[in-house]
Amino acid sequence: xxxxxxxxxxxxxxxxxxxxxxxxxxxxxxxxxxxxxxxxxxxxxxxxxxxxxxxxxxxxxxxxxxxxxxxxxxxxxxxxxxxxxxxxxxxxxxxxxxxxxxxxxxxxxxxxxxxxxxxxxxxxxxxxxxxxxxxxxxxxxxxxxxxxxxxxxxxxxxxxxxxxxxxxxxxxxxxxxxxxxxxxxxxxxxxxxxxxxxxxxxxxxxxxxxxxxxxxxxxxxxxxxxxxxxxxxxxxxxxxxxxxxxxxxxxxxxxxxxxxxxxxxxxxxxxxxxxxxxxxxxxxxxxxxxxxxxxxxxxxxxxxxxxxxxxxxxxxxxxxxxxxxxxxxxxxxxxxxxxxxxxxxxxxxxxxxxx
Amino acid sequence: xxxxxxxxxxxxxxxxxxxxxxxxxxxxxxxxxxxxxxxxxxxxxxxxxxxxxxxxxxxxxxxxxxxxxxxxxxxxxxxxxxxxxxxxxxxxxxxxxxxxxxxxxxxxxxxxxxxxxxxxxxxxxxxxxxxxxxxxxxxxxxxxxxxxxxxxxxxxxxxxxxxxxxxxxxxxxxxxxxxxxxxxxxxxxxxxxxxxxxxxxxxxxxxxxxxxxxxxxxxxxxxxxxxxxxxxxxxxxxxxxxxxxxxxxxxxxxxxxxxxxxxxxxx
Numbered sequence: 001x002x003x004x005x006x007x008x009x010x011x012x013x014x015x016x017x018x019x020x021x022x023x024x025x026x027x028x029x030x031x032x033x034x035x036x037x038x039x040x041x042x043x044x045x046x047x048x049x050x051x052x053x054x055x056x057x058x059x060x061x062x063x064x065x066x067x068x069x070x071x072x073x074x075x076x077x078x079x080x081x082x083x084x085x086x087x088x089x090x091x092x093x094x095x096x097x098x099x100x101x102x103x104x105x106x107x108x109x110x111x112x113x114x115x116x117x118x119x120x121x122x123x124x125x126x127x128x129x130x131x132x133x134x135x136x137x138x139x140x141x142x143x144x145x146x147x148x149x150x151x152x153x154x155x156x157x158x159x160x161x162x163x164x165x166x167x168x169x170x171x172x173x174x175x176x177x178x179x180x181x182x183x184x185x186x187x188x189x190x191x192x193x194x195x196x197x198x199x200x201x202x203x204x205x206x207x208x209x210x211x212x213x214x215x216x217x218x219x220x221x222x223x224x225x226x227x228x229x230x231x232x233x234x235x236x237x238x239x240x241x242x243x244x245x246x247x248x249x250x251x252x253x254x255x256x257x258x259x260x261x262x263x264x265x266x267x268x269x270x271x272x273x274x275x276x277x278x279x280x281x282x283x284x285x286x287x288x289x290x291x292x293x294x295x296x297x298x299x300x301x302x303x304x305x306x307x308x309x310x311x312x313x314x315x316x317x318x319x320x321x322x323x324x325x326x327x328x329x330x331x332x333x334x335x336x337x338x339x340x341x342x343x344x345x346x347x348x349x350x351x352x353x354x355x
Numbered sequence: 356x357x358x359x360x361x362x363x364x365x366x367x368x369x370x371x372x373x374x375x376x377x378x379x380x381x382x383x384x385x386x387x388x389x390x391x392x393x394x395x396x397x398x399x400x401x402x403x404x405x406x407x408x409x410x411x412x413x414x415x416x417x418x419x420x421x422x423x424x425x426x427x428x429x430x431x432x433x434x435x436x437x438x439x440x441x442x443x444x445x446x447x448x449x450x451x452x453x454x455x456x457x458x459x460x461x462x463x464x465x466x467x468x469x470x471x472x473x474x475x476x477x478x479x480x481x482x483x484x485x486x487x488x489x490x491x492x493x494x495x496x497x498x499x500x501x502x503x504x505x506x507x508x509x510x511x512x513x514x515x516x517x518x519x520x521x522x523x524x525x526x527x528x529x530x531x532x533x534x535x536x537x538x539x540x541x542x543x544x545x546x547x548x549x550x551x552x553x554x555x556x557x558x559x560x561x562x563x564x565x566x567x568x569x570x571x572x573x574x575x576x577x578x579x580x581x582x583x584x585x586x587x588x589x590x591x592x593x594x595x596x597x598x599x600x601x602x603x604x605x606x607x608x609x610x611x612x613x614x615x616x617x618x619x620x621x622x
Contacts, residue, residue, distance in 0.1 A: 013489040195477035200469045203461050214448035219436030219465035
């Protein structure tokens with residue numbers, strides 16, 4: 001937010017370490033929360049709320065991947081597969097046991113965390129590109145397993161119908177109800193990740209990323225923390241998978257293929273590695289980009305292209321835009337949208353006396 | 356002299372070979388609680404390799420290392436750190452993106468308990484722990500005169516200051532034994548004097564045992580209780596600074612003999 005520090009004196013360490021050390025920042029966050037929780041669902045119609053739902057789901061997933069890649073520095077191309085583990089765990093629990101959401105969501109998360117921790121074991125020995133390949137293998141193996149084991153996938157189609165979650169006996173039918181439901185989890189993920197990042201475990205993650213030898217010498221067990229990072233990140237992924245399943249009303253492995261893993265990597269690279277706010281920006285940006293380009297081309301594309309061409313151009317343009325944006329951010333602003341936001345903020349912090 | 360303080364660290368004839376290179380060859384050293392020992396020797400004498408074995412980076416090929424009566428030979432570095440052995444590196448190994456405070460807070464890692472769940476929740480246990488440990492970190496910040504740098508990223512600091520932050524991070528572990536690998540390397544005279552004062556203060560105020568590798572002989576002879584001299588992987592002398600200075604082997608290791616010099620001149 002735009003705020004100035006002058007005149008605020010902290011008199012305790014707790015105050016100095018608060019998430020929002022300035023009173024004005026607390027008010028700004030409260031106002032923002034009010035806007036998104038009260039005004040937005042009332043003001044927008046179903047279609048736009050359903051887009052916001054997608055963003056909320058993506059925020060949870062992006063935060064999870066950022067814990068692993070951004071904070072701990074372990075690359076993973078298997079995020080989509082961990083989501084599918086959560087999704088199918090939940091779907092089976094719902095179909096066979098009629099489990100409510102407060103069982104399926106933690107269960108999906110825990111199952112994904114378990115699988116994620118196992119996939120993370122090689123990270124002790126291999127780094128960088130080699131680890132990327134190992135997680136890529138995990139993505140394909142998990143995809144194949146789900147697809148070929150009927151006990152998990154529920155048959156030939158490999159998809160399981162899942163009814164909407166219900167709260168106090170009422171199913172959440174409208175997009176607005178679902179929006180508030182998803183908002184609760186997104187907020188939980190945002191606050192939890194911010195807390196994690198500023199305390200003992202988060203610092204250890206960053207230490208493992210920056211200097212693993214120095215981390216070991218001050219008593220941080222690298223192996224343990226790498227596995228924790230994989231488990232926590234996969235837990236978030238699992239929860240994302242369950243939420244997405246509820247949103248779609250169906251668990252289907254095609255929703256969690258490798259392109260999804262790449263999308264999430266794009267989110268955290270474009271948004272900003274190792275940043276909570278960046279994950280939110282990235283999730284919103286990557287979710288909105290294809291929708292906006294589609295809308296733009298459908299509205300104005302007809303002046304240049306024929307309708308048949310447009311149908312071809314739209315999906316490919318999305319890939320082209322994605323690729324070029326990732327390259328752009330890696331080269332020009334590796335810290336992503338979060339950094340751009342900080343630059344703007346710092347400019348206005350001292351405005352109009354910026355010398 | 357009264358009763359001798361007990362032996363804290365007992366290294367008995369450890370060796371480490373890398374292929375054909377005998378980096379360390381049967382070195383033994385016993386260190387008493389509260390002692391300040393310097394290890395000196397020409398380049399490649401095996402000083403850093405010796406420290407690496409104590410802190411667990413190298414597993415000794417032979418020999419054993421006992422810390423407070425407990426066998427720590429070949430333990431993982433993080434386990435050894437948790438027992439109270441801290442160290443700094445010859446080429447600074449700070450977490451460069453983090454602030455000075457966060458770096459020192461990381462040094463408190465083994466003294467803190469918050470797990471994943473309590474960190475996630477934060478309010479309550481984790482926050483209380485952060486605050487009490489922050490208070491200890493602030494003591495160190497004050498002790499090492501880093502007050503105005505608290506919230507600066509370490510990557511932008513001057514060399515001497517980075518060395519000081521690294522010392523602070525090692526001290527944050529509340530170590531019983533502190534291993535310092537060339538803490539004054541690359542410093543100017545004034546910075547060296549500051550650092551020597553900090554090291555002496557740590558040793559005398561808190562009674563921390565210190566093993567120091569240093570090349571500046573003036574400093575070594577001034578502050579050490581004892582000096583051990585290594586040459587080509589072997590220990591060639593061990594005694595008070597005065598004894599070591601007069602030792603014929605030491606003089607030969609550093610300066611060579613008249614015969615050596617004739618051979619070099621002839622070659």
